[in-house]
Amino acid sequence: MAIRPTRLALSLLCVVMTIGTASRGGGNSDEATLLAFKAGHSSSVLASWNSSASFCNWEGVTCGRRRPTRVVALDLRSSNLTGTLTPVVGNLTFLRWLNLSSNGLYGEIPPSLGRLRHLRSLDLGSNSLSVIPYSLFNLTSLKYVYLFRNRFSGFVPSTVGRLRFVERLGLYSNRLEADKSKGWEFITSLANCSQLQYLDIAYNSFSGKLPRSIVNLSTTLQELYVDHNSISGSMPEEIGNLIGLDMLDLGFTNLSGVIPTSIGKLANLVEIGLHYTSLSGLIPSSIGNLTNLNRLYAFYSNFEGPIPASLGELKKLFVLGLSNNHLNGSIPREIFELPSLSWFLDLSSNSLSGPIPSEVGTLVNINAVDLSGNQLSGQIPDSIGNCIVLESLYLEENSFEGGIPQSLSNLKGLTILNLTMNKFSGKIPDTIGSIQQLQKLSLAHNNFSGPIPASLQNLTTLWQLDVSFNNLQGEVPVKGVFRNLTFSSVVGNDNLCGGIPQLHLPPCPILDVRKNKNQHLKSLAIALPTTGAMLVLVSVIVLILLHHRKLKRRQNRQATSLVIEEQYQRVSYYVLSRGSNDFSEANLLGKGRYGSVYRCTLDNEDALVAVKVFDLQQLGSSKSFEAECEALRRVRHRSLIKIITCCSSIDPRGQEFKALVLEFxxxxxxxxxxxxxxxxxxxxxxxxxxxxxxxxxxxxxxxxxxxxxxxxxxxxxxxxxxxxxxxxxxxxxxxxxxxxxxxxxxxxxxxxxxxxxxxxxxxxxxxxxxxxxxxxxxxxxxxxxxxxxxxxxxxxxxxxxxxxxxxxxxxxxxxxxxxxxxxxxxxxxxxxxxxxxxxxxxxxxxxxxxxxxxxxxxxxxxxxxxxxxxxxxxxxxxxxxxxxxxxxxxxxxxxxxxxxxx
Missing domain, CATH: 1.10.510.10 (Transferase(Phosphotransferase) domain 1)
Structure with a gap:
């Protein structure tokens, strides 16, 4: 009987030894750490963390290949984790990647994370953490640090400079501070980070001057975001040393002074943000050297003088925003000759003068043009009708005169047309009622005369119309947009009549039929034979022209894309991008040899469509686009896929974009x-x-x-x-x-x-x-x-x-x-x-x-x-x-x- 206690003691000793081995770094130590982590955070995602499977197969856990029992990655982003971050994470000593972003963590980042000497990537973004420990920046193996969108406050530890191999550092959207007393010492220390490629300190409370030491990261730094801070002073002249930059955002700051001419050395720059600053002076012509630039944002600043013609060298530019400055002179023709300009051109609220160059018709891919609030004059060029994917056109508050060009009716996708407060005269063309997608039309404060075109009531998408303060006359239509028209939309036109009762306009006069009956009969006796002869003559001419046109088409076959554009209403890149959520993976229907097909919802349409986007980097894809256009335009059969429209434009990267919109x-x-x-x-x-x-x-x-x-x-x-x-x-x-x-x-x-x-x-x-x-x-x-x-x-x-x-x-x-x-x-x-x-x-x-x-x-x-x-x-x-x-x-x-x- 005495042997039983001995056996029990030995058994207990084995258990203790096993536990001790595990605690000293055995195969189960990481499992114990993970279970302790689970105990500290309630989340349904952690329900799989149990003994039914190896901990290396638990959700979000990855173990190493050489050390299959050690955790090398922990990815629990968007897992509804709450509470303070448990310090036990610091026991995962072989951890290389830690991503706990987009959760509900708060409080201090535990100093124990400073023990993760193998850690390369740390992402704690989008939480409610409030304290950064100094130990964090002792992790010399770190390459990627994302601490954005938390509640950090105070100063960034100067030890950040020890991250010698860091490539990406994101600290934006916190409450971090820097002032003159600190002298931006952490930025100075970043000069020791010889591998730094990405620095984002936007949406903080940094103040004082931007330290010149930042220009020491001349060859490695690729993206620099210091926007939405209170930094002041001027841009360092040495900004041109950052030759590796492709993204520079200085917007929403108090920077002042002029743009250094050395900015023209940043040949790799793709995007630059100088908006909402106090920068002033001329826009340097050297900016035309940035031949890779896609996006230039410089609105709501104090720039003055003419727009440099050198901007015409930016052949990849698809966004140009220079509104709300003090720019003057004429608009350079070179800007309207940029083939890639497709997103928007915004030169509004300046002091620009002179006419719109006829080269505006070259912008066949432009989505929005805003030239309002200037001193532009002359007539709108008829060539503007070539901008067939234009959706928004703002020309109000200028001195334009003459009539509205008939070519505007070519802009089938136009949704906003604002021509108020100019000197337009003549009749409003009836063809404006053929702009099928028009939603807002403002023609107020001009000198238009004649009737309101009845064709406007056929535009089912039109919901806002303003023709006030003109010299319009005759009956106001009562259908379509006119059903909900208010008096303020027609006020200032003394000779208008009729319309819906809410307008309180006088009734239109009724013609005395009996008095004019004989006169009408006499007129008809003369007019009918004349009209009949004219109709016969016109019919003959039309038949001859149609026959001639048919022969000409046979002899001179037009390019496929032009044929398609005549037959179908073209849509812009941005309409397709919005409808497919930026061509997201979730909307991908399939991939083929020459491109991919996405599910898409067109603006103002309930029905789904399929968008076939051609991969123009693939050899033969352009010919495939042309072949498919040519074939589909010729065929009509219930068992053949139908083409709805097409798109030939420029994408946000400045690359050529071609797509077919097909029935879904x-x-x-x-x-x-x-x-x-x-x-x-x-x-x-x-x-x-x-x-x-x-x-x-x-x-x-x-x-x-x-x-x-x-x-x-x-x-x-x-x-x-x-x-x-x-x-x-x-x-x-x-x-x-x-x-x-x-x-x-x-x-x-x-x-x-x-x-x-x-x-x-x-x-x-x-x-x-x-x-x-x-x-x-x-x-x-x-x-x-x-x-x-x-x-x-x-x-x-x-x-x-x-x-x-x-x-x-x-x-x-x-x-x-x-x-x-x-x-x-x-x-x-x-x-x-x-x-x-x-x-x-x-x-x-x-x-x-x-x-x-x-x-x-x-x-x-x-x-x-x-x-x-x-x-x-x-x-x-x-x-x-x-x-x-x-x-x-x-x-x-x-x-x-x-x-x-x-």
């Missing part, structure tokens, strides 16, 4: 239904046999239209399931005409005998064999692709499957099973939909009907995908064949159903 297909591509991503197949993510037959008919009819009923004929060249899109009712539409070919009229109906000089067209597995031998694109090549796709649809076997090696392909695979083993190679998910039989006999009958139809389908697919082009079935015959297969299938189904019922 809510059920995605056929490929996703044949090969569902989910490992669990069900009737909800697969296709029934009848659905497949209907889809095949849609595809074959679309291709028959392209080949045989479209003038000139079009060869698709890339038929495959991923290019077949499914509508809400599961009807199919053929898309992606990026490598399609339009046949010349002299071409034979089925084949091009010449060799191809453009390389192989199509996708691997679906390409006709003769293409590999150099044969040109042909209708028979499309038929081969259709046959392969047909076999894939009913076997769920991809032609690029690993099983196809050497000389074996999908055609041979199906031919070997044809006809007796058709059920063996059929897609098994077809049977998921056939569950309406009542006994074994019924099931056997249904299976027999499907087998009979499968044999016919496989026979058609094999006939279309034969090796030799001339042995393939003609498409018109294939269309008839697939219709017959479907009709026979449904007929047999009806017979079976009647047999079951009886």
């Amino acid at each position: 297909m809510p059920n995605g591509s056929l490929d996703g239904w044949i090969h569902p991503k989910s490992s669990k197949c069900s009737p909800s993510n697969t296709l029934s046999f009848s659905q497949r037959l209907n889809i095949v008919i849609d595809i074959f009819e679309a291709m028959d239209y392209l080949h045989n009923h479209c003038q000139p004929s079009i060869i698709h060249c890339d038929m495959k399931p991923s290019n077949i899109l499914l509508a809400e009712d599961m009807s199919a539409k053929v898309g992606d005409f990026g490598i399609s070919k339009i046949l010349p009229k002299s071409t034979t109906k089925t084949h091009l005998n010449s060799k191809s000089s453009i390389g192989i067209r199509g996708s691997i597995g679906y390409i006709a064999p003769e293409y590999g031998e150099g044969s040109a694109a042909s209708k028979l090549g499309d038929i081969y692709s259709l046959g392969i796709m047909l076999l894939e649809m009913f076997t769920a076997t991809s032609p690029t499957d690993d099983m196809f090696k050497d000389s074996l392909n999908l055609h041979d695979f199906a031919a070997a099973a044809f006809p007796d083993r058709a059920l063996e190679i059929a897609d098994e998910t077809i049977w998921l939909h056939e569950t309406n039989y009542t006994d074994v006999t019924d099931a056997s009958m249904t299976r027999g009907i499907i087998q009979q139809s499968l044999v016919s389908v496989f026979g058609l697919g094999i006939s279309c995908s034969k090796q030799q082009p001339r042995e393939r079935m003609v498409l018109a015959d294939a269309v008839s064949k697939i219709h017959a297969i479907r009709d026979e299938y449904f007929k047999s189904q009806m017979v079976e159903q009647r047999a079951i019922e009886h």
Whole structure:
């Protein structure tokens, strides 16, 4: 009996030794630390931190490769962590990455973090932390430090200078201070950070002068943000030493003095912010040396003198904001010749004079123009109608005169037009009612005469109209925007009448019909014969002009992009960007050879669209854009994807941007239904046999239209399931005409005998064999692709499957099973939909009907995908064949159903 206590003592001793080993850094020490961390912070994310899985598999935890039991990364961003940050984090001594951003942590950053000597990245941003310990800046391995959007106050520790290898330091949006007494000692200490690339101290309470020591980071510093502080004094002349800078933001500060000419040395600069400062003097012409500049913000400052013409050298500039300064002189023509200027041009609230140069029409990609509040004069150039993606145009408070140019009606996407407080005269053109997206129209305080155009009441988007203080006359319309018009919108026009009762305008006079009856009859007796003769003459002239125009189009084929712009209303880059949340991953529908397709909601539209964005860095993508535009503008068929509009513009990086806006297909591509991503197949993510037959008919009819009923004929060249899109009712539409070919009229109906000089067209597995031998694109090549796709649809076997090696392909695979083993190679998910039989006999009958139809389908697919082009079935015959297969299938189904019922 005495041995039992001894055994118990030994057991307890083993447990103690095990615990001791763990506490001295054994394999479970990090696990214990993590459990202690969990105990200090309540969060549903930490629920997975339990013994059911290894701690290295816990959410947010990453262990090392060389030391698989040591935690090297802890990422718990946006995990609803609350409370003070527990000091136990400092026990994860092998930690390299720590991200606890966007949580509810508060209080002090524990000094124990200073023990994480391997730490490279520390992100505690967007919390409510309030104290930075000195020990934090002893971590010499740190490269990335983000402490933004907390509640830190006081001064930044001078020990920050010990972060010799730091690359990114973000301290913005806190309550950090710096004043003359401290002398910006922490910035001075940053000069020792020889690797510093990113410094963000914006949205703090720094004051005093910007220390010159910052220019010592001449080659490494790439991004510098000191905006939204109270710093004063002048910009250091040595700012030009920071030759590595690509981002410089000094906005919302008290900086004064002039911009040093040395700024022209910052050749890598992409964005510069000098807005809301006290900077003054001339804008130096050296700024024209910043040839990589995309964005120049210098509004609400005290700049004076002329706008330097050297800005015309900034060929990548897409944003120019110089409003609310004291600039004078004329607007340089060179600015309007910047090909990339696309976001906005804002020169408002200055003292600029002279006319708008006619070169304004060069800004074909500009989204917004604001020239209001200046002393500009003359007439609005008619060339402004070339700015076809313009959305906002502000020209108020100038001295413009003359009439509104008719070309403004070209701006179909214009939403805001403000021409108030000028000297415009004449009638308001009726064509202004054709600006389809117009939302705000202000024409007040001018000298317009004549009636208010009735066409304005047809603009369903127009909700704000101001025509006050003009010389307008006649009846005020009562529909559209005029239903909610207020008196202040029409005041100052003494000869207006009618309108809605709320305007309190006098009623319009009623003509005395009896008094003028005889006079009207006499006038009609003279006018009708004259009018009839004029109409005949005009009709003849119109017919001649139309015939001449048709001949001219045949002889001189315009560029594809221009044709598309004539046929469809172009949209701007920013409309598509807003509608797709900046082309976010969440809206990505798919990727192809030449670009990506995104879900998008156009402004003022309820329906979704699909935006195909072309990757212009990919060789051939521009030609693909042109080919698809050219093909889609020619075709009209229910089973072909429809183009809504297009975009050819400049993106925020100054790069060329091309996109097509297509109708949205809510059920995605056929490929996703044949090969569902989910490992669990069900009737909800697969296709029934009848659905497949209907889809095949849609595809074959679309291709028959392209080949045989479209003038000139079009060869698709890339038929495959991923290019077949499914509508809400599961009807199919053929898309992606990026490598399609339009046949010349002299071409034979089925084949091009010449060799191809453009390389192989199509996708691997679906390409006709003769293409590999150099044969040109042909209708028979499309038929081969259709046959392969047909076999894939009913076997769920991809032609690029690993099983196809050497000389074996999908055609041979199906031919070997044809006809007796058709059920063996059929897609098994077809049977998921056939569950309406009542006994074994019924099931056997249904299976027999499907087998009979499968044999016919496989026979058609094999006939279309034969090796030799001339042995393939003609498409018109294939269309008839697939219709017959479907009709026979449904007929047999009806017979079976009647047999079951009886």
